Amino acid sequence: MSDAPHPSRRLDDTVHQRVRLGILAVLAEADRADFTYLREQLGLTDGNLSRHLQVLEDAGYLRLRRSFEGRRPRTWVSATRDGRAALAAEVAALRQLIARLDG
Amino acid sequence: MRPEEATQALREVDALRRHTLSERRSTWFPLVLFGVLALGAAVACEVGDERTVALYWAVAGPAGGIATGAYAWRRSLRVGVASSPLPYLVTAVAIVVGASLAGALSTGSARTTAPYLVVAVGYLVFAWLDRHPLAAVTAVAVLAAAVAVVATGPAHGCAILSATFGLAFAATGLALRERARR
Numbered sequence: 239m240s241d242a243p244h245p246s247r248r249l250d251d252t253v254h255q256r257v258r259l260g261i262l263a264v265l266a267e268a269d270r271a272d273f274t275y276l277r278e279q280l281g282l283t284d285g286n287l288s289r290h291l292q293v294l295e296d297a298g299y300l301r302l303r304r305s306f307e308g309r310r311p312r313t314w315v316s317a318t319r320d321g322r323a324a325l326a327a328e329v330a331a332l333r334q335l336i337a338r339l340d341g
Numbered sequence: 342m343r344p345e346e347a348t349q350a351l352r353e354v355d356a357l358r359r360h361t362l363s364e365r366r367s368t369w370f371p372l373v374l375f376g377v378l379a380l381g382a383a384v385a386c387e388v389g390d391e392r393t394v395a396l397y398w399a400v401a402g403p404a405g406g407i408a409t410g411a412y413a414w415r416r417s418l419r420v421g422v423a424s425s426p427l428p429y430l431v432t433a434v435a436i437v438v439g440a441s442l443a444g445a446l447s448t449g450s451a452r453t454t455a456p457y458l459v460v461a462v463g464y465l466v467f468a469w470l471d472r473h474p475l476a477a478v479t480a481v482a483v484l485a486a487a488v489a490v491v492a493t494g495p496a497h498g499c500a501i502l503s504a505t506f507g508l509a510f511a512a513t514g515l516a517l518r519e520r521a522r523r
Contacts, residue, residue: 275421
């Protein structure tokens with residue numbers, strides 16, 4: 239029997255949640271995305287998205303930057319280096335889990 | 342966690358990444374713009390000398406770069422997703438410097454054709470940054486054309502190469518635009 243920890247133990251609770259995984263997936267392919275874009279891509283309400291962004295920001299996985307375009311406020315979101323690394327680790331753990339369960 | 346849940350999570354991650362990538366890139370615009378500019382260069386090759394071609398690109402190159410940057414910036418505000426401009430800017434500057442050096446250090450007809458080698462390699466880098474296979478295939482095809490023309494030095498090599506780049510870039514750009522609209 240292998241001494242390696244089960245891949246499910248490498249899943250990060252902060253990232254593993256479906257919406258937060260989706261937020262980091264979007265930001266993995268972009269330098270930044272705005273709040274409205276994320277809300278529409280993930281099919282969320284403003285309040286729900288805000289809560290998940292707050293969790294990821296508190297974990298140091300996201301940076302939020304608020305700006306104005308004319309009089310219209312706009313929030314841009316970008317992943318930090320830690321956020322990108324956390325997504326990569328999560329995807330690797332999921333792949334290992336599938337391989338282990340399939341094997 | 343069940344395997345089907347893990348598989349579903351990975352599928353969702355892949356789908357979101359693919360969709361975001363397609364939304365953030367605007368590969369078609371510079372291809373069409375520089376395709377048209379290269380067709381203009383083919384005319385410059387035939388009506389003028391190598392200085393005419395150098396002057397043409399000294400004006401058209403930076404103007405095309407600024408127009409591309411402005412388009413990408415406006416598009417990112419409209420769509421709500423943006424890529425970092427830095428890698429694109431560095432590549433554009435490298436193309437300008439490299440193409441200028443290639444022209445200055447070459448002799449004979451290669452003075453007007455050698456810069457296209459640098460441009461083709463630069464476009465390969467752009468295709469890699471956008472992770473766009475079709476743009477990469479076009480870049481490799483025009484690189485092969487540039488190698489052939491520089492190696493053989495045919496008459497009207499400058500016009501042949503400019504027209505080849507122009508048609509290949511414009512056709513690829515229009516095809517990408519059509520695909521993005523569907």
